[in-house]
Amino acid sequence: MAKKDKYGYKESLPRFFKADIELQKKVGTGSLDNGTIGKAQAYLDSIQTDITPQLREYLMQMETALAHAREINYGREEFLPQVTKPLMDIKSISGMFHEMMVCRVSSFVLTFVEDVRKFDADVTEILSAYIKVVKTLLDLAIKDETNPHGQSFINEIRAAIKRYYDKQAAAKRG
Amino acid sequence: MPYDFTKLSALVVEDSPAMLEVMINSLKYLGVGQVFQAKNGETGFQQFVKQKPDLVITDWEMEPVDGLELVKWIRLDQMSPRRNVPIIMMSGYAAGPRVALARDRGITEFLVKPFTANELARRIAYVIDYPRDFVETFEFFGPDRRRRKSQDYQGPERRNDE
Numbered sequence: 001m002a003k004k005d006k007y008g009y010k011e012s013l014p015r016f017f018k019a020d021i022e023l024q025k026k027v028g029t030g031s032l033d034n035g036t037i038g039k040a041q042a043y044l045d046s047i048q049t050d051i052t053p054q055l056r057e058y059l060m061q062m063e064t065a066l067a068h069a070r071e072i073n074y075g076r077e078e079f080l081p082q083v084t085k086p087l088m089d090i091k092s093i094s095g096m097f098h099e100m101m102v103c104r105v106s107s108f109v110l111t112f113v114e115d116v117r118k119f120d121a122d123v124t125e126i127l128s129a130y131i132k133v134v135k136t137l138l139d140l141a142i143k144d145e146t147n148p149h150g151q152s153f154i155n156e157i158r159a160a161i162k163r164y165y166d167k168q169a170a171a172k173r174g
Numbered sequence: 175m176p177y178d179f180t181k182l183s184a185l186v187v188e189d190s191p192a193m194l195e196v197m198i199n200s201l202k203y204l205g206v207g208q209v210f211q212a213k214n215g216e217t218g219f220q221q222f223v224k225q226k227p228d229l230v231i232t233d234w235e236m237e238p239v240d241g242l243e244l245v246k247w248i249r250l251d252q253m254s255p256r257r258n259v260p261i262i263m264m265s266g267y268a269a270g271p272r273v274a275l276a277r278d279r280g281i282t283e284f285l286v287k288p289f290t291a292n293e294l295a296r297r298i299a300y301v302i303d304y305p306r307d308f309v310e311t312f313e314f315f316g317p318d319r320r321r322r323k324s325q326d327y328q329g330p331e332r333r334n335d336e
Contacts, residue, residue: 032176
């Protein structure tokens with residue numbers, strides 16, 4: 001077995017390689033051309049692909065995971081990947097395809113889910129509420145993140161998450 | 175003077191067909207000369223070996239082989255034609271531990287989805303402007319993770335040039 005120093009490192013030292021500048025030689029250095037970036041952004045802004053079927057598919061995956069979770073009382077380790085993956089996909093794709101309200105709500109629910117230490121009924125309820133909200137946003141074709149109806153849905157989810165953290169904090173205090 | 179992206183070749187690895195199309199078109203609008211594509215880490219590695227692109231942009235969550243595994247293959251596999259290629263990982267995950275995990279597997283830059291054309295272009299420009307030193311240990315080969323030098327570091331200095 002390799003000998004280790006007092007910090008636990010193996011005695012064989014790491015090897016270092018200087019940065020490769022071949023790519024720099026090939027492409028050059030300088031500045032980004034605003035006109036070119038503008039054209040690429042105009043393309044992104046002009047995308048009209050309807051991705052709602054894909055978003056609904058991801059929602060279904062989340063629903064299935066939640067249903068299983070309720071049935072067999074999942075632990076965090078088994079449950080989280082099955083929920084975070086479709087949730088992350090919803091956040092990513094909705095944002096790229098102009099479903100900005102869906103993206104916004106998905107973004108903070110994803111942050112919440114990645115932060116929860118223990119999966120329980122409260123988390124399930126929040127995720128169920130999230131699924132309902134996104135379905136409603138898609139049904140009503142609410143895309144703009146400043147839409148007042150959409151805002152009220154988001155506020156409800158936000159309030160539910162706050163209640164969850166308040167409850168956790170209260171439980172900690174005993 | 176602007177970069178000449180026409181001389182650049184990139185491999186995009188993404189499992190969502192809609193997102194793959196967006197990525198390919200975005201890179202073309204940015205002037206990237208050659209854009210190769212693959213739908214998961216497995217075919218991504220095959221394309222990488224075949225095409226030897228200058229840059230790899232990969233999604234994280236894919237099946238059957240995900241982006242993290244692809245990074246591992248590119249960095250450590252003996253078949254890899256260019257182990258120090260810049261790799262930009264794109265993902266909807268943005269939490270610190272996720273980014274750290276990807277970094278510890280050997281990515282060069284991280285791009286959070288959704289992104290703008292400006293953010294994509296800046297990541298590409300960054301890997302060109304600031305090529306990273308590489309480190310090889312028993313179980314890691316990848317960009318030097320120490321971008322910042324801590325002034326109050328108390329541990330051993332393990333590098334000859336420190």
